[in-house]
Every structure is written in structure tokens, then in C-alpha cells.
Amino acid sequence: MNTLSDSNNSFHSLFIHTANRPAILERVLRVVRHRGYTLCSLSMPESDSGDASIYMQVRGLNPDQLLRQLEKLVDVHNVALLNEEQEVLRA
Amino acid sequence: MTTAADDSEKPKSEKPKSEKPKSEKSESGHEQHGCTSGAEYVVQALLEHGVSTVFGYPGGAIMPLYDALYESPMEHILCRHEQGAAMSAVGFARASGKAGVCIATSGPGATNLVTGLAEAMLDSIPLVALTGQVPTSVLGTDAFQEVDMLGLSLAVTKHSFLVSSVDELPEVIEQAFRIAQSGRPGPVLIDLPKDILQAIPSTVLHSVREEGCLPMPEPDDLEQARVLISNAKKPMLYAGGGVGMASAVEQLRQFQALTGMPSVVTLKGLGSIAPQTAGYLGMLGMHGTQAANLAVQECDLLVCVGARFDDRVTGRLDGFAPDAKVIHLDIDRAEFGKRRQPDVALQGDLCRILPAIAVFSDCEVWQKHCQAMAHEYRWQYNAPGGTVYAPALLNELSQKLPINTVVSCDVGQHQMWVAQHMSFSRPENHLSSGGLGTMGFGLPAAIGAALSRPDDTVVCVSGDGSIMMNIQELTTLRRLNLPVKIVLLDNERLGMVRQWQTLFFDGRHSETNLSDNPDFIGLAKAFGVSGKTVWQREQVTDALEEMLASDGPYFLHVAINAEGNVWPLVPPGAANHQMLEGI
Ligand SMILES: Cc1ncc(C[n+]2csc(CCOP(=O)(O)OP(=O)(O)O)c2C)c(N)n1
Numbered sequence: 001m002n003t004l005s006d007s008n009n010s011f012h013s014l015f016i017h018t019a020n021r022p023a024i025l026e027r028v029l030r031v032v033r034h035r036g037y038t039l040c041s042l043s044m045p046e047s048d049s050g051d052a053s054i055y056m057q058v059r060g061l062n063p064d065q066l067l068r069q070l071e072k073l074v075d076v077h078n079v080a081l082l083n084e085e086q087e088v089l090r091a
Numbered sequence: 092m093t094t095a096a097d098d099s100e101k102p103k104s105e106k107p108k109s110e111k112p113k114s115e116k117s118e119s120g121h122e123q124h125g126c127t128s129g130a131e132y133v134v135q136a137l138l139e140h141g142v143s144t145v146f147g148y149p150g151g152a153i154m155p156l157y158d159a160l161y162e163s164p165m166e167h168i169l170c171r172h173e174q175g176a177a178m179s180a181v182g183f184a185r186a187s188g189k190a191g192v193c194i195a196t197s198g199p200g201a202t203n204l205v206t207g208l209a210e211a212m213l214d215s216i217p218l219v220a221l222t223g224q225v226p227t228s229v230l231g232t233d234a235f236q237e238v239d240m241l242g243l244s245l246a247v248t249k250h251s252f253l254v255s256s257v258d259e260l261p262e263v264i265e266q267a268f269r270i271a272q273s274g275r276p277g278p279v280l281i282d283l284p285k286d287i288l289q290a291i292p293s294t295v296l297h298s299v300r301e302e303g304c305l306p307m308p309e310p311d312d313l314e315q316a317r318v319l320i321s322n323a324k325k326p327m328l329y330a331g332g333g334v335g336m337a338s339a340v341e342q343l344r345q346f347q348a349l350t351g352m353p354s355v356v357t358l359k360g361l362g363s364i365a366p367q368t369a370g371y372l373g374m375l376g377m378h379g380t381q382a383a384n385l386a387v388q389e390c391d392l393l394v395c396v397g398a399r400f401d402d403r404v405t406g407r408l409d410g411f412a413p414d415a416k417v418i419h420l421d422i423d424r425a426e427f428g429k430r431r432q433p434d435v436a437l438q439g440d441l442c443r444i445l446p447a448i449a450v451f452s453d454c455e456v457w458q459k460h461c462q463a464m465a466h467e468y469r470w471q472y473n474a475p476g477g478t479v480y481a482p483a484l485l486n487e488l489s490q491k492l493p494i495n496t497v498v499s500c501d502v503g504q505h506q507m508w509v510a511q512h513m514s515f516s517r518p519e520n521h522l523s524s525g526g527l528g529t530m531g532f533g534l535p536a537a538i539g540a541a542l543s544r545p546d547d548t549v550v551c552v553s554g555d556g557s558i559m560m561n562i563q564e565l566t567t568l569r570r571l572n573l574p575v576k577i578v579l580l581d582n583e584r585l586g587m588v589r590q591w592q593t594l595f596f597d598g599r600h601s602e603t604n605l606s607d608n609p610d611f612i613g614l615a616k617a618f619g620v621s622g623k624t625v626w627q628r629e630q631v632t633d634a635l636e637e638m639l640a641s642d643g644p645y646f647l648h649v650a651i652n653a654e655g656n657v658w659p660l661v662p663p664g665a666a667n668h669q670m671l672e673g674i
Contacts, residue, residue: 022241022253023241023242023245023251023253026242026245027245030245030246034246062428064428065425065428065429068424068425068427069425071424071425072423072425073250074249074250074270075250
């Protein structure tokens with residue numbers, strides 16, 4: 001892959017905004033595993049609308065690559081990498 | 092369960108006309124269907140999507156759909172294995188540019204499609220697969236012939252649906268075709284529980300939100316690409332399967348002509364550059380030409396169009412085109428930087444981006460150098476001996492074929508010889524299992540191609556290992572009387588594996604000997620396909636002519652040397668300039 005740096009192989013926090021369809025979690029997790037990332041934590045708060053939010057922390061290189069693979073899932077509206085500040089806000 | 096309607100033979104030639112009520116416009120202006128069942132709706136919707144041919148195999152859970160097909164104008168091709176149906180649908184799609192459609196029942200029928208879905212996934216082929224499923228009332232109970240097909244589909248489709256209500260059908264089918272054909276194409280699976288196929292729909296057809304067309308890249312990025320191109324001393328165009336998929340062959344050729352840069356193509360890019368083009372060096376990669384690989388190693392700018400730096404293309408990645416800046420054009424953003432970091436990444440429609448970055452590059456010296464290499468490393472066909480030399484046979488065959496012939500092939504040495512020694516005027520004329528490398532692809536793909544391009548000659552080049560993987564499709568060929576010409580290059584070996592054993596496993600030829608193959612001509616005859624065997628070089632010309640002059644399907648069995656290898660070859664772990672060349 002690309003130039004690797006230690007800071008790349010650390011935790012990355014991702015936010016996924018997606019249509020709440022059956023199998024959405026399976027689809028997301030399959031991509032995470034298959035593309036070589038390790039899931040560290042995940043939450044998917046209950047939602048009334050047809051959409052869902054998934055927050056997860058993964059470990060792995062080049063989170064941008066994971067982002068782009070997740071974006072390709074048809075049900076996913078958008079994916080964002082959260083920086084530390086945004087995470088604190090969430091917590 | 093399957094007490095199929097055995098006496099339901101309907102006369103092949105006189106298909107009863109559909110007696111179904113035609114779809115009407117409702118008051119709301121939506122198209123409304125007076126369908127009496129979900130199954131009827133599915134058939135109607137397929138017809139509305141311009142589908143006139145589907146490939147499939149019936150069974151319990153999908154029977155309602157077959158019942159709806161019975162009186163429809165849809166042409167259903169009964170294949171003899173679901174994998175055959177899927178591969179034929181892929182061949183149909185690749186040769187025509189339209190979506191292919193295949194159908195199977197639940198359980199084993201559906202699992203038999205999986206290799207075909209993976210095939211379409213890895214080669215980005217628009218395919219819609221319809222599978223029967225057990226009724227919703229028993230889903231999740233391990234009912235007879237229940238397999239979690241949605242679960243199985245996740246890794247091998249672009250998207251998949253398990254329909255949970257008959258009223259979802261319009262939207263699901265609409266979306267399935269849109270997803271399969273838009274952006275980077277791919278396979279979409281629709282799993283159809285039996286009760287939903289039988290249920291009475293009440294819905295109107297909702298038009299589904301159209302995917303907006305992709306915006307053009309930023310003007311700055313386009314400008315940066317133009318600057319790189321006009322400043323390059325040794326630019327190289329590297330074109331892949333995405334060019335054909337985007338219908339951008341003309342734009343690519345114009346781009347090449349305007350910039351004047353030399354070009355190489357991938358296996359799936361063959362046909363996107365006209366073979367006679369000055370500075371065209373042929374295929375690059377593991378079995379690419381010496382000229383293509385050496386020139387790419389030397390270039391200072393690589394313009395990658397609809398290709399993905401696949402491992403078969405790059406050899407050792409960190410040694411690939413080491414001095415080159417990279418401009419990467421693709422519809423799929425996930426390809427940028429996946430294997431090689433581009434200097435400029437341009438996402439979008441190739442038809443629009445290519446003209447926007449076409450600027451002259453002053454590279455005449457380099458052009459000449461590439462042309463000289465092309466000449467120096469041109470193929471030689473004067474191998475010694477009297478046995479048939481497969482590359483020479485394929486080259487002769489290629490020259491004898493009409494320009495719009497579709498050539499499908501299987502996987503192995505013969506596949507590489509097809510890519511090396513036959514020439515293609517368009518990408519849709521070369522059907523080769525690139526991403527998945529699926530033995531058994533060739534024959535069913537040829538059937539699909541023959542159905543989608545009835546006016547064009549279709550040839551299938553296969554190997555004695557591969558042909559046996561979907562040999563049952565000879566029945567389909569015979570049943571439809573399609574004039575597909577099969578050329579079987581029989582080395583009595585799993586040749587490509589044997590070659591690697593020879594080169595990289597100390598010649599330990601483990602389980603690659605097929606000298607107990609069946610009598611292929613006897614086998615073809617049993618399927619009602621005529622043919623003949625040739626053993627000697629001097630028989631080749633007459634045999635090819637006889638084959639091409641024949642009316643229906645034909646099986647030309649060619650005995651070739653078991654020791655033949657594919658050259659050149661970039662050994663595993665080596666960079667592309669470290670090619671091995673043998674005899
Ligand atoms: C379904 C499948 N199984 C196994 C392989 C691995 N494989 C690649 S090439 C090859 C040998 C193919 O033999 P044959 O069709 O006779 O062609 P040849 O190489 O002799 O031209 C094998 C077994 C494959 N590509 N596909």
C-alpha cells in the first residue's frame with residue numbers, strides 16, 4: 001500500500017450515516033474485516049427514521065482507503081473520519 | 092417437492108404470445124401494472140427494462156416465476172447448470188454492453204450462481220441475478236432448500252435485496268438495474284421468496300431517484316494533468332477494462348492521437364486501442380509483451396485510464412514504473428491510491444475527462460524508441476517441429492476471422508495465448524475472465540455472446556481442463572443451434588499450473604496430468620456437435636477453414652505439446668523488466 005507511518009496504524013474513529021436496511025451492519029463489518037482493519041468498538045444508536053448512524057473505532061493503516069470502500073456500499077449515505085475533538089463532543 | 096409440470100413442453104418455435112393485460116397509466120401518472128402476481132410483475136418489469144433474453148434453471152421456490160415466463164414474450168435460455176446460466180449472462184452483458192439476467196431456484200440453484208456473481212464482481216459486469224427463496228413464513232427455519240442467500244451475496248455482489256413484500260418489487264427491480272449498470276457496474280442479486288412471487292401486488296410503479304451524473308473533477312486537477320502531460324518526455328497511456336465499460340473507446344483513441352503518446356493495455360483493455368496504432372505495445376504485465384513492460388518501466392508519466400494497478404499488471408509493486416508520475420482516471424474513487432498513489436486523481440466519466448486533458452506531448456524521440464522496441468520484440472511464430480504451435484494457430488485464426496468476431500476463452504495458458512496472439516478491434520470482442528480467472532467461463536460466455544450478437548461470428552478458445560468445467564453447456568449450444576466455433580487446445584495437462592510447477596516447484600508435476608481426458612470428438616458428437624481433431628501443423632489451415640465454413644456449432648480439437656509454456660513471464664516477486672523468456 002502507501003507509505004506507512006506509525007500514526008496511521010492507530011485507532012481511527014468513523015461515523016457512517018446510512019439507510020437503515022437489513023444487513024447494513026453485516027455489510028459494513030464485512031468491508032472492515034475484508035479490507036484488513038480490526039474493529040475495536042461499535043455503536044449504532046436506535047433511530048426512528050429510515051436512517052441509521054454507526055460510530056466505530058477501527059485499527060489499521062490508511063483509514064482513507066477504508067472510507068472509500070465503505071462509501072461504495074449502496075445503502076451508505078456518507079462516511080466521515082472523526083478527529084479527537086469531534087469524538088470528545090460526541091462523548 | 093419438485094413435482095414439476097412434466098408435460099408442460101411448449102413448442103420451441105411458436106412461443107405463445109403474452110395474454111397479460113398491458114400496463115396502464117394510473118391517474119397519478121405512474122405506470123401501473125395489472126399483474127396478478129409478483130412473478131408476473133417481475134417478468135413485466137424485466138421486459139420494461141429492455142431485457143429480452145434471460146438465462147436460468149427452474150426449481151421449487153422459483154416455480155411461480157417460471158410459470159409467469161411460460162406465456163411471456165421473454166426468451167428464456169435453459170442452461171444445464173446455474174453456473175452456466177450466470178456465465179452466459181456475463182457473456183451476454185460483455186458482448187452487448189447491456190445488463191445480463193440469470194435466474195435460479197433457492198438453495199443449490201442459488202449457490203451454483205455464486206461463482207458467476209464473483210466473476211461479474213471482479214470484472215465489473217452489469218448482472219442482475221434472480222433467485223427463488225423459501226416462503227417468508229419459513230425463512231430462518233432451515234426449511235428445505237433454504238440458504239441465506241443474502242448472507243452469501245455480501246462478498247460477491249455490488250448490492251443485494253431480499254424482497255419482503257410484493258409491493259417492494261417495483262422499487263427493488265428498478266434499483267437493481269440502476270445499481271448494476273451505473274457507476275462502476277457489477278452484479279446485483281434479488282432474492283425472491285416464493286410467497287412473494289405468488290402474492291397479488293397493489294402498488295404503482297414509483298420512479299426511483301436517479302443517481303446524479305458524476306461531477307467533473309476540479310479544474311485545478313485537470314490543469315495539473317495537462318501540465319504533467321505536456322511536460323512529460325516519456326509519457327505512457329495505460330488503458331484498462333474501464334474504458335470499454337464507460338463506452339469511452341473513441342475518446343481514448345482521440346486522446347491517444349492528440350497527445351501522441353505510446354500505449355499499453357491490460358487483459359481487459361485489449362481492443363480499446365486499435366492494434367495498428369503507432370506506439371501501441373500490446374498487453375503489459377505478467378504475460379505482457381517485452382516492449383510493453385520495458386517501456387512502462389522507463390516511462391516518466393503513466394496515464395492510467397480505467398485500470399487498477401492489479402498485481403498481474405504491476406509485478407513487484409514498488410518496482411513498477413519507478414520513475415513515473417501517475418495520472419489516474421477512474422469512476423471508482425476507491426481505486427485511487429489502493430495500490431499506487433497517483434499524483435493526480437481524476438474521478439468521473441472517462442468520456443468527459445479524456446477530452447479535457449488531451450494536450451499535445453512532445454515525445455517524438457520516445458515514441459520512436461517505443462516503436463523500435465515493438466519491432467525488436469515482435470512475436471515470432473517459427474517454432475521448430477511439426478506439432479501444432481498454439482500461438483501460431485491462434486494468430487492464423489485471428490487473421491482469418493471477420494473484424495467483429497467475439498472471442499471468448501477459458502483460463503490458463505491458452506487464455507494468455509489468446510491475449511497475446513489474437514487481435515481485437517474493440518474490448519467487447521474479447522471475453523476473458525480477468526479478475527476471477529474462472530475456468531469454465533469460455534463456453535457459456537460464448538453462448539451469451541452468440542445470443543446478444545447474432546450477426547457476429549463467435550469463437551471459444553478453451554483448454555482441456557477448463558472445457559470440462561462447464562461441458563454440459565454443449566447441450567445448450569446444440570439446443571439453440573448457435574454457430575459457436577470451439578477451438579480446444581489440448582495439452583493433456585492443466586497447462587498453466589504445470590508451467591508453474593516446472594518453473595517454481597522443481598518440476599514436481601503434482602496432479603496436473605489429464606492424459607486420461609475423454610475422447611473429445613466422441614464427447615462433442617454425443618452432444619450433437621460435430622468436429623474433428625488435428626495433430627500436425629500442416630493440418631491447421633485446412634481445419635480452421637473447414638471450421639469457419641461450417642454452419643452450426645463446431646468443435647475443433649487440437650492436440651498440442653504438453654511441454655509448451657507461455658512466454659514471456661514475470662516471475663512472482665520480480666519487477667516487470669525481469670521477464671523470463673523461454674522457447
Ligand atoms: C475454477 C478454477 N479452478 C482452478 C483454477 C486454477 N487454474 C488456473 S489455470 C489452470 C489450468 C487450466 O488448464 P487448461 O484449461 O487445460 O488450460 P491450459 O493452461 O492447459 O491452457 C488451473 C487449474 C482456476 N483458475 N479456476
